Amino acid sequence: MTTIERVDLPGGRDLDVAVAEGARAYELDRAHVFHSWSAQAQINPMTVIASQGSYVWDGDGNRLLDFSSQLVNTNIGHQHPTVVKAIQEQAAKLCTIAPQHVNDARSEAARLIAERTPGDLNRVFFTNGGADANEHAIRMARLHTGRYKVLSRYRSYHGGTDTAINLTGDPRRWPNDYGNSGIVHFHGPFLYRSQFHAETEQQETERALAYLDQLIRFEGPDSIAAIVLESVPGTAGIMVPPPGYMAGVREICDRYGIVFIADEVMAGFGRTGEWFAIDHFDVVPDLLTFAKGVNSGYVPLGGVAISDRIAATFADRAYPGGLTYSGHPLATAAAVATINAMQEEGIVENAARIGAEVLGPGLQALADKHPSVGQVRGLGVFWAIELVADRATKEPLAPYGGSSPAMNAVIAACKAGGLLPFANFNRIHAVPPCNVSDDEVREGLEILDRALDVADEHVRS
Incomplete structure (x- = not known):
């Protein structure tokens, strides 16, 4: 599987300095920040040291394609x-x-x-x-x-x-x-x-x-x-x-x-x-x-x-x-x-075109290929991939209201491949910025394809 890579930061920032600053930020976060929706002793939050367009850089300096738009809000990407x-x-x-x-x-x-x-x-x-x-x-x-x-x-x-x-x-x-x-x-x-x-x-x-x-x-x-x-x-x-x-x-x-x-x-x-x-x-x-x-x-x-x-x-x-x-x-x-x-910049029109011509068809191709995909659905740059352990019964890969080792493995595979996903229960949401490019979507689909191989391992034949 392709792994994430260290890529130079936007704006000419020194990567090693930014990583060191990120390490200090993580230390202070764990000492003083109270996180939402979390059991405080059980989390290991990802540090973000930079962002640009459709990408973010983690605390180790690795660049990830942001297919979450954070909390589905960076509609025009980062640092426009x-x-x-x-x-x-x-x-x-x-x-x-x-x-x-x-x-x-x-x-x-x-x-x-x-x-x-x-x-x-x-x-x-x-x-x-x-x-x-x-x-x-x-x-x-x-x-x-x-x-x-x-x-x-x-x-x-x-x-x-x-x-x-x-x-x-x-x-x-x-x-x-x-x-x-x-x-x-x-x-x-x-x-x-x-x-x-x-x-x-x-x-x-x-x-x-x-x-x-x-x-x-x-x-x-x-x-x-x-x-x-x-x-x-x-x-x-x-x-x-x-x-x-x-x-x-x-x-x-x-x-x-x-x-x-x-x-x-x-x-x-x-x-x-x-x-x-x-x-x-x-x-x-x-x-x-x-x-x-x-x-x-x-x-x-x-x-x-x-x-x-x-x-x-x-x-x-x-x-x-x-x-x-x-x-x-x-x-x-x-x-x-x-x-x-x-x-x-025609960003709304771009979202419609991406959904109709690139992201939607690409996700449907993944559904046709991977038995772990029960359904893909969405509009524009707003899509869900429903993951199941059994297509016939529609048994979800994680229970409603929770997660599972199988879903955790899929999410980890996404990140290891260089993709930051939005995940909830048994679903991965494909929600990149509205001004995402065709090539960036194809990059995300390739990473999802490899991550779904992991999901397929948990399907009961």
Whole structure:
């Protein structure tokens, strides 16, 4: 198997000096940093000493192709010079200002976002990230409707703050869920592991919508403020909704006066080959949450795009919420530069083309070759590889909510081959930057091919 290699750092930095600095950073990290989602004594985090484009350098100076986009947020890659320059120029002009004051970076970012959101989502409330965007979207929906309950699907992720983690439909919710948050979870469509005994996408759509409608009637339509859906669920498995499902949810929301919230935190800003994943389904939500890709994660930023109808609720009634860093100048200047760069460089179009012509077909070829691959699915540069021990039974290579020695071996093989993957339970996600090149994707596919040989060793014939 090809192994990772030491490659000179970008910008002419001395590699040996950077490695020594990385070793010191690791020592301080283990002494003082408390890591998220981790048992502190059981982790050995990878040090990153540099990044450029689609690559990162680890603490030993080895270069890895970043097929994770970190947490699926570096949509324009690492260290994009246009965005770096915009942050530097903004810092020289105005580093920070309180949110009650107008600043030009925030105003222009809001304009650019509103131009790209569907329908009449014309106003933007800025937050620090995706979790608090979802928190505020829920608050707006509850105040707008005067109702409290919120529906969200199993196999979803909406953030780590209190309401957001209760919205979440994966096992990270369990230690924080006391059943008192007003959240009701439901099954969404996922034909590969259908909860509805469906055999076709049409059956999956019809049965999932009938089930959701029945659930609403059993819960009491007049008690439900909002339905929150990731337009394409991300961390939970990149499960693209079947045709007609999102339009059906929109119709159900309209019928019962429920606010439809589209969570675009991971799927937005080019990731699926459209500015927003909801655009694939010709549906306009009432609220749309975003973060991550809006400025490639260079400075923390999120937000809620708000329809005219919901914005009118707060025209003469104060909205009871805010953040010290709402629309922070450095973050919004980075967003302006990112959106403009994506437009000028055709980055959204590149993501669509890569998915249709290179990444999607390449992953399907791997599925045809490797018996450990149960399914590949996705859009743009947003793909999941479902790994199984048995294709016939669809037994996952790792249990839901956990990992396994087999999955650990596959992940290790990816890294040893020079690929930094995004892995969750029994899946590897192929989620490179939206401006990834054809050759970089082919490089990643070759490494995945060799790593899947390891997965195949754990398949029962």
